[in-house]
Structures are given as C-alpha cells and as structure tokens.
Amino acid sequence: MIMKRVALLAIALACAALPVQADIVADIVSRVPAQPHTYAEMMAALQDLHETERVTCQSIGKTTGGRHIAMAVVHDPAFQPMSLRKMLVIARQHGNEPAGTEAAMALLRHMAESDGRAETELLKRVALLVIPMANPDGASRSSRRNGAGVDLNRDWQALSQPETKAIEGVFLAWRPDTVIDLHELPAFSSKASYQENFVETIGSCSTLPAVLGERCGRTSAQVSVWMKRYGIPLNIYYDTPGDDTRLCHRHFGLGHRVPSYLFESKTGRGRSLSDRCSYHVLGMLVIANQLAYHHDGEPIVPQVAAAPAPREPEPQPETRVALMEPIADASSEDRTLLCADVQAGEEFAYLTFEMNGRVLVLTNRDPWEYWLDRRQCSEGPVEIVARAYDHAGQCIAADRRTVTLVQPGTALGE
C-alpha cells in the first residue's frame, strides 16, 4: 500500500489558520515497532505512559487466564475527562489481529508526548479511552478466540465473557460519544466484502434517530476522503436494525445508539504492520477530529447533511448518475431496492441516496444500491435523489425521480 502524503492531517485537526506542520499520521506510525508488543511489553509501556501527565491507565477487569484488561485515558489534565467528549477505542478483540493494538499504542504515546497544536487542542475537547488489547489471552496465543474459546466479537448480546462485561462496564460508566472497534481482515477470503479495507457504520433507519445515521454518514465521508488523500483504499458499509447485534459495533451503534465504527484493515502481501496501522490511525484521528470540531456544529461536508435545496451540479461529463426504477422486494413487504447506474469519473468520491431531502445512505462502492425500509416513508409520492460527490464534498452529478412506494400492510398492486 502506498502512502501518498499529498495532504497533511494536521490541516484537518485544527482550524484553517493553523500553520502546516509535520504529518501527524506519519509521526504516529513511525512509533510502530517492527514486531508487535507482547502482552508484557504492552503492560510495561502502559505503566510508562501512566507516569506521564496526560495519561491514566487502569485495569478494567481480568480475563479467565488471569490477565488484566487495560484501559488508558488520555486528555488535557486541565479538564475533567468526564466534561469532555469521549471516544472509546476497542482494539484486538481477536487476538490474532495485532495492528489495532499497535495503532492504539502508537496513538497513545504520541498523544501523551506531542506538543503539536493540533494534538493539544484535540485533547482539550476529546478524552480518548483506549483499550489496546481487549483479548490478552487470545493475543498471548495469537488466537482469534479468548481464553475460554469464545469469539468475543460474537458475545455482545450474551455479554458472557469477562472481556465483554468489562468493556460494557466502561461504556456504562463513561458513556462515550463514539465507539471504534479495530480489526484485521484475512489475506485470503472468498467473501466479496473482505477483499479490501472497510469501515462499517450505522445507516439511516426508521427505528434509529435520524441524526445518528446522518452523523455516521458525514463522518464516514470524511474518513473516505482522508483515506483517499493518503492513498489507502477503503469501502464503506452500513448496519441497519435486524443485523446481527452479537457484533461489538452493532451492539453500541444499533443497541446503545452511539455512532460506532468497525475498522477492518486488510492483511496480505504488500500490507505491512505499519501500513495496517496507518489505516487505523488515520481512521481514529478523523473520527476524533469530527467529535472535537464538527459534532454539533457545522458539518464538515454540508451537502451530506439534510440540505433543503442543494445546488444543482455543474455539468461533469466524466461522472454520470442514473436512478433506476425502485424494485419492491418480493420476499418482504417492508423493503424496496433503490439502485443507480453510476459512471464514475476521476473526481468521483462517493454516492448518496436521498428521500425527500434526507440522506438515507452514503456509499463509495459498487453495487450502487440501498434497501429502503418503506416504514420510513411517508404516504404518497416521495422524491428519491441519487447524488455523486467529489473529494471536496461537491455534488458533481445527480438524478432524481418521484415515486409512490407501496406502504407495508398494503397488498402489492392495490
């Protein structure tokens, strides 16, 4: 994977007036060791961090193997961490996925030591709650499962394991504003969705507050834009109610209703530990930045927010969008498939589907489609718009159509 440092995250991490400084992602990733930390090395490093001014480390519980599960909290010590926005990072639920631990440790060390203005300003606004090794028993054996043989990322409904119980306790005690779960994908997989790095977050849905889906969409758009600037490939996926909530990010996103993001970093040839950490570090920084500066105020990509009258696009022959006739799902009366035919030019970054001015979903990958839950629809005709955006968040192509969707409980054709 090529790190094209065409832009510096420092620009995004503070206001526009900030003078350009070193690339924060590269600085953080330069701290990643050649070999992953062992559990003992990580605990020793956390002990060192605990001695620094901005970091407090604690044990949040013990595994069946008797190992402490550690959490580090980093913030500006002039502020009570509970008074700040809080980002919870959970790394390495799967013990054989070390990049999350290394990205988290490098981020902690950097945030503990850096005097950069972007970092110090961030820590006045956001407390980072970081669990760098959620599954130390598994990590010690390089095994996916924990000491009791359980896949922790399928235990978030049952909460039967000491690790998931401890992290749920952290969530309830701290009530973080956002949750990030860091994973790695196998080098070889037959699953189409596992062929590339991806971020998975919460889609817009009738059973969830609209603001939640919109916030997750805006933030994912920013993650996508920044990954592109760094030359890191990324797909975006969405969760909706009904998805398997045994998974951590769905438990927190769909269950606890906080913006939550699963980051999966692809492994394999040409993807070093540092490359995989770059992906996780950039993802964490973009989300922390959104939380610090764009949480309630002006969204960074205003077009992605529900915009009552978006500007019509300038003609762009390279990118074209054509909205297809919606297709009712024969097996479920609640669902209709929205799809678009997209010809993506150089400048194309992502596509949104809107209904009556509200963004339903934002996606950067083919197939360009979205399963609409018709329970979200009002009676009568609705306007559906598909919009293509460039990397700066400018709409570059759109297509719209007004359709009447059959309501649930109404026999098709009536």
Ligand SMILES: [Zn+2]
């Ligand atoms: Zn995993």
